[in-house]
Amino acid sequence: MITDSLDVLKWIRRAQMDFDGAVRDAKLFRPPVEIVCYLCQQAAEKILKAYIIAQTRSRIKTHDLEYLLGKCLSYSADFDNLRNCCLRLNPYVTFARYPSDIEPTEHHMRQAVKDAGEVVDFAKSKLKELGYDYDPEQ
Numbered sequence: 001m002i003t004d005s006l007d008v009l010k011w012i013r014r015a016q017m018d019f020d021g022a023v024r025d026a027k028l029f030r031p032p033v034e035i036v037c038y039l040c041q042q043a044a045e046k047i048l049k050a051y052i053i054a055q056t057r058s059r060i061k062t063h064d065l066e067y068l069l070g071k072c073l074s075y076s077a078d079f080d081n082l083r084n085c086c087l088r089l090n091p092y093v094t095f096a097r098y099p100s101d102i103e104p105t106e107h108h109m110r111q112a113v114k115d116a117g118e119v120v121d122f123a124k125s126k127l128k129e130l131g132y133d134y135d136p137e138q
Contacts, residue, residue, distance in 0.1 A: 011050035012127060012134040019043035019120050026113050033109045038096030040116035041065070041089045047123040048072055048086075054130050065090045072123075082122060085115035 022039035025031050041063075048068040052060055055075045062068065065086040072079040089112060095104055104112075124134060 015046035
């Protein structure tokens with residue numbers, strides 16, 4: 001599927017919305033930990049997809065952050081500094097949607113917010129280098 005630059009900006013916007021929602025929810029007195037972790041994973045997934053779309057003009061259907069990071073690495077080795085963030089965030093795609101024996105804690109949530117922030121900020125800076133400067137007011 002061929003995409004245009006507007007599509008890239010939509011992906012950036014959705015990633016930012018997920019991240020902003022995670023940060024907002026994490027500040028609640030009793031946050032829904034699983035939901036915050038899921039939103040963090042989603043923010044990372046969408047911003048990595050935005051970068052891939054900017055490079056290839058096509059979409060990838062996967063939730064696997066390791067796979068998406070590998071695709072990003074094929075365009076910029078700088079993405080390697082996000083490897084640990086992606087490894088930690090990757091399992092959260094299922095925690096909010098399906099029952100699990102593993103229950104994320106507040107510590108996991110705080111780390112997820114930190115990791116997602118790093119992924120989103122870094123990928124947005126790389127997208128800006130490609131001419132995609134996201135303005136939330138637009």
